[in-house]
Amino acid sequence: MKKSFFTIFVSLILVFLPVIPSFALNGEYILDEVNSLETDEIDKLNEIAGNYRSEYRISFYYAYLSEKIDEFDLSELVDEEDYVVFLEDDYNPLIVTGGEADGFFGDSEKNRIYSVCFDAETPFDKVMCFFEGAASVLANGLSEEKNDDNSLFPSSKPERLYDEAGLLSDSEKKNILEKLNSLSEQYGTDFIIATVNTLGPYSGSDFAEEYFDRFEYGLGETRNGVMLLISMQERDYRILSNGIVGNHIDDDIIDEIGDAIVSDLSYGNYYKAFDEFINKSEYHVNGAINGYPFNYVSSIIISILIGFVVALFAVGSMKSKLKTVKPVNEANSYLREGSLKLSRANDRFLYATVSRSAKSSSSRSSRSRSGGGSRHVGGGKF
């Protein structure tokens, strides 16, 4: 009895012998509990993971589990702080990240990797796909971080005209800059025009605010300023007003200025558009600081037009009193009261048509700032 028990025990061990080593790690980064990968493939993957580790300082792990993922203890596999792990059981894949890697892998990145890699032909291809996908996510994320700081914005505070997109000739630049500088001095308000190639990850309004704030534009305590921002890649224009002039130049006036320049921007007449922006914004900045001048010409024209329209109506009604003889084409006074009887009244719906017209596509954002000023940003596509 004792012997037979021993025999069973040994044979059980013999049966499980080839399986037991597979519970151990296959190299540093791979755990293949179901033997889906060849040995040379495992070596290759370990080597690649090692390369990625030295490149991104993040460890890539892969595990195919014989148990369910929920029952798996991650510390069996991972011994680093910054990691990305691809787990698979017979049912689902799962990506788990830790440390530095957390910031790069959102749900959208994970889902993209799942959907691209799940249909891979061989297990090896699948793991390669996981690794390459993760590496590209890291590469993109790092480059964005880099761009954010260095290439989107100029490195130091530029002049009041900054033409990164190169829309103006040298003489045009000189003209515009002179105007911007002299108006800025005259009104104690920064007049700024900036053209950039791209907004990067920013929205137009955010970029304009970031640009304005990063270089601490705006004169005086309330940081008075108006700014026009053009981004060529998104074909987006933004107008920002800040401080005391921001109290006055609200969304409506920004829309008005935008309407005046958007067609010139669309047709590529940038110099003309910038000039128009300067004129319009000077008019409103002056209005905000000194009050608008009285416009005699337009007031007189409007007065005379209204005067004549009213007079024509009045004199017309006087004239019509002279003519009292006119034919009467109806016989309403002879309709026998109560004689109108409907024997059939029937309204039938035939058809309907729907027409639509686009609203203007401008977007706005505004907020109040402490210290008596406020900020408005608005604009749209050109």
Place this chain on the structure above:
Amino acid sequence: MPALQQYKCPCCDGAIVFDSESQKMKCPYCGTEFDVETLRAYDEELKKAGKDNVSWNSLSGAEWYADEENGLRVYLCNTCGGEVVADENTAATSCPFCGNPVVMMGQFRGELKPDYVIPFQVSREEAVAALKKHYLGKKLLPKVFRDQNHIEEIKGMYVPFWLFDSDLDANIRYKATKMRFWSDSSYRYTETSFYSAVREGQVDFRKVPVDGSSKIADELMESIEPYDFSKAVDFQTAYLSGYFADKYDIGHDTCIARATERTKKSAEDAFMSTVDGYSSVIAENSSINLKSNNVSYALYPVWFLNTKWNGTDYSFAMNGQTGKFVGDLPLDKGAYARWLFGIAGAVSAAIFAIQYLLWLL
């Protein structure tokens, strides 16, 4: 020579006339008033007298025929024996010699007898006052016209009207639309729904008047409408005494076209007003049948006033029942320009001042 009728006062034998104020027959000489009802009997008497005259008339028939070719008729005044020469349609007038009112009885015989008459309700004095009032409040009327104005002629006249009673059967199809508006974040939408609305039914018109005299402009007569038929009475020649009157010279079969036109328009309007709740309604197809058409003949009272200015005649008409007064007046072009520029200047100055004040605030 056809018969003339004069109403003599039983007291003083003066010629009596119809008085619009008291709505009675009144002798202008002795002031005696007679109730209109008593004239029915009086009328009967006169008709008998008329019969007696037939043989007498035929005696001097030759003279009458000669004048008839010119569209004129000659009557003998019962009071003074003077010749009254009148238009062939004239039914009541006054003797040019003694001024007494006369009524041509022959114009009301047989088919020519009117069914109804609306007696005058407003007097000659009221008509003259109405003309003065007509000039008031008309700032573009030449001042000279008002100041130099004198009435050339004023006469109270019974104008012949055909009255049409029509019952209309209508079947009208309308195209109607409803509009609905809404918008989302990027578009504004307009939905137009089209409906076909059918209205079938009937509507009646009573006593639609059409001027039966070719001498009097239809437009002028329509302008002084409406007449209130409930005040009409059965025709008696006595009402005509003291006024002018014409018999019709356009038949009712000619006049019916105008009455039909007007009733159809009113019927269409009345049915259209039952198609409600839509943004627009247009009649697409309308078939209107006149079911019955009773015609009656009536005399309606009109005051005619004529004035002359700068060689042009201006005629006015007043509804002898309601006092509604119409008549086109000349335009003072100088006044027109002065008012136009005056008002324009004043309004412009005011608007300019408002703009300046708003800017100051």
